[in-house]
Amino acid sequence: MKRILNVVMLVLLAGVICGQENKAELVEDFKPSSTNQPGQEYPMVNSEGRVRAQILAPDATYVQLDIGGVKYDLVKDDDGVWTGESAPQDVGFHYYQLNIDGASVPDPGSLLFFGACRWGSGVEIPAPDQDIFALKDVPHGHVHEILFPSKSTNTSRRAFVYTPPGYQQESSTRYPVLYLQHGYCENETSWPSQGRVNLIMDNLIAEGKAEPFIIVMTYGMTNDIKFGELRKFDIKPFQTVLIDELIPYIDTHFRTLASQEKRAMAGLSMGGMETKQITLNRPDVFSHYGLFSGGTYNPDELKEHDGLKLVFLSCGSKERPEGVKNAVVDLKNEGFNAVSYISEGTAHEFHTWRRSLYQLAQLLFK
Amino acid sequence: MKRILNVVMLVLLAGVICGQENKAELVEDFKPSSTNQPGQEYPMVNSEGRVRAQILAPDATYVQLDIGGVKYDLVKDDDGVWTGESAPQDVGFHYYQLNIDGASVPDPGSLLFFGACRWGSGVEIPAPDQDIFALKDVPHGHVHEILFPSKSTNTSRRAFVYTPPGYQQESSTRYPVLYLQHGYCENETSWPSQGRVNLIMDNLIAEGKAEPFIIVMTYGMTNDIKFGELRKFDIKPFQTVLIDELIPYIDTHFRTLASQEKRAMAGLSMGGMETKQITLNRPDVFSHYGLFSGGTYNPDELKEHDGLKLVFLSCGSKERPEGVKNAVVDLKNEGFNAVSYISEGTAHEFHTWRRSLYQLAQLLFK
Structure with a gap:
């Protein structure tokens, strides 16, 4: 017994020595x-x-x-x-x-x-699940960089539009649309680039796990406010751009199904806050809502939302997942079709949101 | 007279002092x-x-x-x-x-x-002519990021495709296509980004100066060779990707006019070298050729080129413009429709090539 204890002591001691020799610990x-x-x-x-x-x-x-x-x-x-x-x-x-x-x-x-x-x-x-956004030998959709006219801001504003495989060859099929927002201090390139939107969708569609739909990503005006002042953020200018300028442009220039039933909005972090505010202000526009690390809804907020089909709430397990889980329990208890998703082992970062999109995409427009 | 000389001396002396004081020279x-x-x-x-x-x-x-x-x-x-x-x-x-x-x-x-x-x-x-790529309140085309299958390289390869204003709203109009190559140590993003392709085209089309056409930009495999070894460059792998894989993909996925008459190729610097080699190897594929700071053709090289409609040669005035000018004189003397363009005050850099595209685009498919 004493001998075993000595061995244990030696092992522990070795651990302490290695702890001081940081390099030796590296794999x-x-x-x-x-x-x-x-x-x-x-x-x-x-x-x-x-x-x-x-x-x-x-x-x-x-x-x-x-x-x-x-x-x-x-x-x-x-x-x-x-x-x-x-x-x-x-x-x-x-x-x-x-x-x-x-x-x-x-x-x-x-x-x-x-x-x-x-x-x-x-x-x-x-990541163990990096296969979800791997570049595979499957039919690929296109990511369009567009400039749409915005009278309210007196500019041509940029957006990226994912069209699914098949969109370009066909001439009559129409598709539902997800409007997908980035977070604070990101921009319209963040979802297509580090978010890997096109590859996630190409792979899901190739596996028959998601319906083909269009995804539209634009700038959420986030640089106009300081981080400490997010609570003062006025959603109105962006809501005008999104609802009154971008959506009509998309419905004119792409083969969309231009109805509430076939229109979703989701966003990460601040983009979730924007999604919540806009869906509450304009419950007539979208039927599927997604907040990724971006807050929750309570049943009272949604009680007048005719045509609401899905509420999707997610975050990383290293954030505060109880809030998301509890909110979905409350929503379900009141009869809403609500789904929670917790990204295991990740925090307030893009892998949480790629996984969230991967999950949400399988639920949309079904 | 002596007094005037003194003044001149003072002015010259001041110049010397200012020359030493570099800051004082700055506007x-x-x-x-x-x-x-x-x-x-x-x-x-x-x-x-x-x-x-x-x-x-x-x-x-x-x-x-x-x-x-x-x-x-x-x-x-x-x-x-x-x-x-x-x-x-x-x-x-x-x-x-x-x-x-x-x-x-x-x-x-x-x-x-x-x-x-x-x-x-x-x-x-x-630049005095930066208006040619200014973002204006005109109808804008789209830049599509696409991934096309390439059996010869066993990858999905990326290209950017400019479709002109109107392309997305219509469903039947078909368009000519320009295949446009970047230079050594650039890639498929260089023309759409620093080249300002979409804005140059949007503005030309809005002014009625260019026919609407599609532009396709992909990677020319340039990183596979060292700068000193450009002469050893083997065009075959890229020619296969371009002619046998990319063009069929574009003709399937976009509403092109899929004929030699409605297909052009141009490139800058090394992309000009690629354009020259590919158009000489495959005179059946393209009808309009453009070399921007990328060499010249002589009449003998083009004598079997049935269906050739335009040869466009350009460079900056700070490069060696005589080569371009003389080559075009020779081509014209032999009855070819050849055009030279010299970009005033620029060298082997992107403003030379933006201006070259601006000029070439007004001549294509007319």
């Missing part, structure tokens, strides 16, 4: 991130979800990898190349940047994504 | 570049075409603006903010980067463009 199976620039080896990711960054900066005093709110020091070699690793990250997509002697800059190794209020670096931690 | 009318990230003031550009960069880097030893093959030192203020200016640049679009203590990184102030073999910073120097 050395790093591979280039799928979100790297063409031909770039770094950043790399290992099976623990650590990110290894590397950059040539021969005259720098310090270089840091800034990810998930933490700055990790990189170490310089004799050639002036700095390398270092983060702690393990959740599976999925994360914005990050490099800090070179106090300058916050994009990593030249990674592709660039709009989030955190700017175009900057992103890294993908492989 | 202080800097404005944010139109290619900045949302809300970003820097980089700025003045009426001389100088670029002023700025970045917070409190602990850096040196910061440089790296543009046009020259590195300009920035100067640090008491808050750790570095600022500095380049020499005057040609009008139009230029790739650039920042150098922070030896690290070459994108400027977090600018939008990001694929060129120079990587996603990086770009800056726009206002």
